[in-house]
Amino acid sequence: MRLKKKNSGITHETPPPITVWAEKYFPPGYSYWIPDDGVHDLHNELVTRLDIKNNRRSGNLLWGAQAETLSKAGTQIAWVPDDLVPVFFTWTVHEELARACAVVDGSLSPSEIHDNLAYNLMQQLTIGHLSAQAPDRLSDGESKLLVLALQWAKKARWLFFDSLTRSFSDSTIEMILSLFSSAQEKPVLIFGNMSSGSPWLEPLSSLGSLKMRTLREIRNDG
Amino acid sequence: MTDRSKTTAHPAPILFIGLTASLWAVADHRGIMSIIWLIILCSIIYHLQPDEFSHFFRRITKLALTLLFVSFLQILFRRSGQPVLVYKTIVLATHDGMLEAGLLWIRFLILFSLATLLPRISLYQFLVLLGKLRIPLQFGLMLTMTLKLIPGVFKEAKLVMFFFRFSGLRFRKLNIHDRFKSVKEIISALLMRSLAYLPDTALALELRGWDQTTGRRLESPLSMKLKDRMWLTGAIFINLLGLWYYSISMNG
Numbered sequence: 001m002r003l004k005k006k007n008s009g010i011t012h013e014t015p016p017p018i019t020v021w022a023e024k025y026f027p028p029g030y031s032y033w034i035p036d037d038g039v040h041d042l043h044n045e046l047v048t049r050l051d052i053k054n055n056r057r058s059g060n061l062l063w064g065a066q067a068e069t070l071s072k073a074g075t076q077i078a079w080v081p082d083d084l085v086p087v088f089f090t091w092t093v094h095e096e097l098a099r100a101c102a103v104v105d106g107s108l109s110p111s112e113i114h115d116n117l118a119y120n121l122m123q124q125l126t127i128g129h130l131s132a133q134a135p136d137r138l139s140d141g142e143s144k145l146l147v148l149a150l151q152w153a154k155k156a157r158w159l160f161f162d163s164l165t166r167s168f169s170d171s172t173i174e175m176i177l178s179l180f181s182s183a184q185e186k187p188v189l190i191f192g193n194m195s196s197g198s199p200w201l202e203p204l205s206s207l208g209s210l211k212m213r214t215l216r217e218i219r220n221d222g
Numbered sequence: 223m224t225d226r227s228k229t230t231a232h233p234a235p236i237l238f239i240g241l242t243a244s245l246w247a248v249a250d251h252r253g254i255m256s257i258i259w260l261i262i263l264c265s266i267i268y269h270l271q272p273d274e275f276s277h278f279f280r281r282i283t284k285l286a287l288t289l290l291f292v293s294f295l296q297i298l299f300r301r302s303g304q305p306v307l308v309y310k311t312i313v314l315a316t317h318d319g320m321l322e323a324g325l326l327w328i329r330f331l332i333l334f335s336l337a338t339l340l341p342r343i344s345l346y347q348f349l350v351l352l353g354k355l356r357i358p359l360q361f362g363l364m365l366t367m368t369l370k371l372i373p374g375v376f377k378e379a380k381l382v383m384f385f386f387r388f389s390g391l392r393f394r395k396l397n398i399h400d401r402f403k404s405v406k407e408i409i410s411a412l413l414m415r416s417l418a419y420l421p422d423t424a425l426a427l428e429l430r431g432w433d434q435t436t437g438r439r440l441e442s443p444l445s446m447k448l449k450d451r452m453w454l455t456g457a458i459f460i461n462l463l464g465l466w467y468y469s470i471s472m473n474g
Contacts, residue, residue, distance in 0.1 A: 050384075050388070052380075052381075052384050067383070067387050067393070068392075068393075068394075070384070070387040070388055071387050071388075071390060071391055071392050071393065072392075073388070074387060074388040074389055074390035074391070075390040075392075079388070084381075085381070086385065087381055087382050087384075087385035087386070087411050087415065088411065088414075089385075089386070089407040089408075089410070089411050090407075100389065103389050103390055103391050104390065106392060106395045106396070107396070107397075107400060108391070108396060108400040108403045108404055108407070109399065109400060109403070136414055136418070150389070154389070154390050156390075
C-alpha cells in the first residue's frame with residue numbers, strides 16, 4: 001500500500017482504486033448525470049467499487065490496508081446513498097455535523113470553529129430546527145439531507161448522488177442546488193438515476209458544464 | 223444439502239456437557255479431565271457435522287500462531303517448578319511452565335469446541351428447555367431473540383465500520399484521546415443499531431399472539447432420543463469418574 005523511497009524519507013501513497021476510477025471517468029471541470037437505463041445503477045456500482053459487501057469480516061473495515069484505503073477514499077469521495085441506512089455516531093444532528101467538520105481536520109473533538117461551521121451548514125440546508133434531534137429519529141428526507149450535509153462537510157473532490165429526486169420535495173431540491181451554486185470550491189457533482197426528460201436537468205446545467213455519462217459505456221471501457 | 227435434524231442436538235445434554243467441560247477446564251490443574259472432555263467434545267462435533275470437521279480444524283489453525291506465542295511466553299516467564307529444559311546453566315523451561323502452556327491450549331480448544339457446538343442447538347428447543355426449567359417465558363424469549371439476532375449484529379457492525387472509515391477518518395493520525403473516543407463511538411453506534419431491531423421483533427411477536435396481555439404456553443414436546451440420553455448419562459458418568467479419581471489422588 002505504501003511505497004517508501006530509499007534514503008529520501010519521501011512517502012508515496014498509492015491512490016485508492018475508486019479515486020483512480022473517478023478521476024478517469026469523471027474528470028474535474030464538469031458535472032455529470034447518469035441516465036437510468038434500468039440495468040446499471042450508480043448505487044450498485046459504488047457498493048462494488050467501495051467493496052462494502054465483499055468484506056467477510058467487519059474487522060477488515062476497522063484496521064488493515066483495506067480500512068486505510070477506505071479512509072483515504074472517504075476523504076476524496078462523498079456519497080449520498082439511497083439504499084443504505086446511514087450510521088450516525090453522536091446523539092444530536094448538530095454534534096454529528098460538528099464531528100464531520102472536525103474529522104476534516106483530523107480530529108474527533110470538535111472545537112468552537114467546527115461548531116460554527118456545522119451551524120452555518122445547517123442554516124444553508126434549512127435544517128436548523130433539527131439541531132437538537134437524534135439523527136436516528138429523522139424521517140427519510142431529513143436523514144438524507146443530513147447525510148448530504150455530512151458528505152458536503154468532507155470537502156471531497158467528487159460528490160455522488162444516487163438519486164437527487166428521491167425522498168426530496170421540489171423546494172428541497174432547489175435549496176440543495178442553491179447550496180451547490182453558492183459554493184466557492186465545488187466538487188465534481190455526479191447525479192445518478194436521472195431520466196432524460198427530468199425537469200431538473202436544466203437547473204443542473206446552470207451549475208456548470210453538464211455531461212451525460214452512462215455506466216454501460218464505463219463498464220465496457222474498463 | 224445437509225439434513226438439519228441430523229446436525230442439530232438436544233439442548234439438555236449439550237448444555238450439560240458444555241457446563242461440566244467448562245468447569246473441569248477451569249478447576250483441573252493436571253489436564254487429564256480437560257483432555258478427556260476435549261476428546262468428547264471433538265467426537266460430538268464430528269458426529270454432528272462430519273463434513274465440516276475440516277473447517278473446524280482450519281479455524282483453529284488460524285489462531286494457532288497467537289496461542290503458540292502466548293504459550294511460549296508462559297514457558298519463558300514461569301520460573302517455578304522442576305527444570306525440564308536446561309542450556310548450560312540457564313533454565314529454559316520448567317515443569318510448571320510447560321504444564322500451564324499445555325493447559326492454556328486445552329482450555330482454548332475446549333472453548334473453541336463449545337463455540338462450534340452451541341450453534342447446533344435449535345433455538346426453539348432451547349426456548350422450550352428454558353420453559354421446562356421454570357424460567358419465565360418473557361425472559362426466555364429475550365434470550366433466544368438475542369441469540370437469533372447475532373448474525374444481524376455482525377452485518378450492522380460491518381456497516382458501522384464502513385461509515386466510520388468512509389467519513390474520512392485517518393485512525394493513525396488521531397491522538398490517544400480521540401482513539402479512545404472512536405472506540406466509544408463505534409460501540410454506541412452499534413448499540414443503537416442493534417436496538418433498532420427491537421420494534422421489528424416486538425411486532426413479530428405481537429403478530430403471533432405473544433402480546434403483553436395474552437398469556438401463551440409453549441406446547442411442544444421436548445423429548446430426548448436414545449442418542450441424547452446416552453450422551454447425558456455418559457457425561458454424568460465421566461463427571462463422577464473424574465470426581466472419584468481426584469478424591470482418591472488427593473487422599474493418596
